[in-house]
Amino acid sequence: MHVLITGAAGMIGRKLTSRLVAEGGIAGRAIAAFTLLDVVAPEQPAGFSGAVNARAADLSAPGEAARAVAERPDVIVHLAAIVSGEAEADFEKGYRVNLDGTRALFEAIRLSGQQQAYKPRVVFTSSVAVFGAPFPDAIGDEFFTTPLTSYGTQKAIGELLLSDYSRRGFFDGIGIRLPTICIRPGKPNKAASGFFSNILREPLVGEEAVLPVSEDVRHWYASPRAAVGFLVHAASIELGPLGWRRNLNMPGLSATVGEEIAALRKAAGEKAVRLIRREPDATIARIVEGWPRNFDTRRALGLGFRAETSFDEIVRAHIEDELGGKIPVAA
């Protein structure tokens, strides 16, 4: 089978590619070829002996979406997106990439199917940003989407298109709403949500990190490993049981910042915890206030999607996947 990944150069895209290479196939069918697209050309995946077409592509540019599906990939994982902050700062760019790019991809699939039967699996990564406060204690599977960002709006529109194109038979789509990814590897960035990862990742390697909110702030998390697991599972399962309700809240861990810190203490000791510097930031606290904290994801759980159930697991996944199984800083 042939797998197309858009946004393949990003953190999740790279991890997904590696995982698929390691597993060798999806739902028992061997992967013979990858098409890997991003705004910068993705790297060739290590250890894959099949065909790889890795190149730079902007799906919203004329002809690019048609080119992306010209070889009729069997599975398309659409990760490419402008992130929340940038989509808020640059209205036109956000709509062009996140809405027009997604629609162009879906249209290219539909038009290709008009020439010759074609019905790929499409896995669309959405986000809990489709929801906007105020929230119930736990957001259920039937809660309405009232995004408070342009990014969330664009994702919610992508979800609606995904369901309609699936219902019309143009492809077999599933949209998955990812929790906040934690521990996000790499360097601290300026995203308002960055501290959720920073306060674990940095102390684990002996670096300081800033905590801008109080310890009782609750949030909704899944590890990069769990996120990649969602994508592979979404590419693998039968979608009939979903009906035309093709977009799902993914399972995650609802936990407080205090629970994060307790898991850090357990893994790396008090010395690591002391590397967290408390610098309350009212702006960040206010932004975080508007984010979902907890979900009741029984639909996704019933379909076999699984995430971590404690911060200990999330920390362990990070140590195994990013730190070679060892903690550099001693407790």
Add this chain to the structure above:
Amino acid sequence: MHVLITGAAGMIGRKLTSRLVAEGGIAGRAIAAFTLLDVVAPEQPAGFSGAVNARAADLSAPGEAARAVAERPDVIVHLAAIVSGEAEADFEKGYRVNLDGTRALFEAIRLSGQQQAYKPRVVFTSSVAVFGAPFPDAIGDEFFTTPLTSYGTQKAIGELLLSDYSRRGFFDGIGIRLPTICIRPGKPNKAASGFFSNILREPLVGEEAVLPVSEDVRHWYASPRAAVGFLVHAASIELGPLGWRRNLNMPGLSATVGEEIAALRKAAGEKAVRLIRREPDATIARIVEGWPRNFDTRRALGLGFRAETSFDEIVRAHIEDELGGKIPVAA
């Protein structure tokens, strides 16, 4: 003030124009000018002494949306749409008119505001078609939108855009989800929902009508008069209390076909009821099965939106508004 109505040649558009002419203003501000657009040029409204620009326009055609808002109307009521059946039959036309046309209008407003401060009230007519079965007994204000038609998808996307453009400050928008309009004036049409109106309208003037479903079928109704009332109210009220949740289920009447018939009997007697011919149609019964039956619209009620509370009222509104207050067929 200047009022722009798209879809102004349609049944609701014409009734809205007449009502605004009769009232003379919106929220205490006199109407000095109308721009009336539709795919066919709308008629000049009777009895209006101000400026009227009534012309044919397709908002999805290049330049048309910019032209529509060039004179910076203060209130824009966006009714124009391809109806459900046609949007399902012609996928590309539905998306072009209902999605691209709406987005072009919203974009034209945004771009106009970049040249000179401009923030009109935008009233968007959405539909209960944004919902898809299965439903709870009464659909609440926070129920999710999982449309089962391309029309419903396009309306749900329009709602999301409306909220985001409002949040970004490009205009002050409100989307209202209309119940099934009953009694729809005019001739019987082929819409699957047509019988809800036909079985009242035709017998009231001594004509036969076909009932394709059983009397216990429950549905969600508002009169044309109530629908026009919603639009005027939406154009008039302060929208601050809505926050960024700008799309609302409108109030309506949840009633069975049997209750419809009882109201007909009360208004026009058994002779009128005998004009209803029962011809069960499994296809129509199945389509109707997927439609919403009842809502809990406390948000809209709290904002002052009002609909009929009995079929007697709906029949009376029809007799007053369409039949000059008299029933041609004697009981």
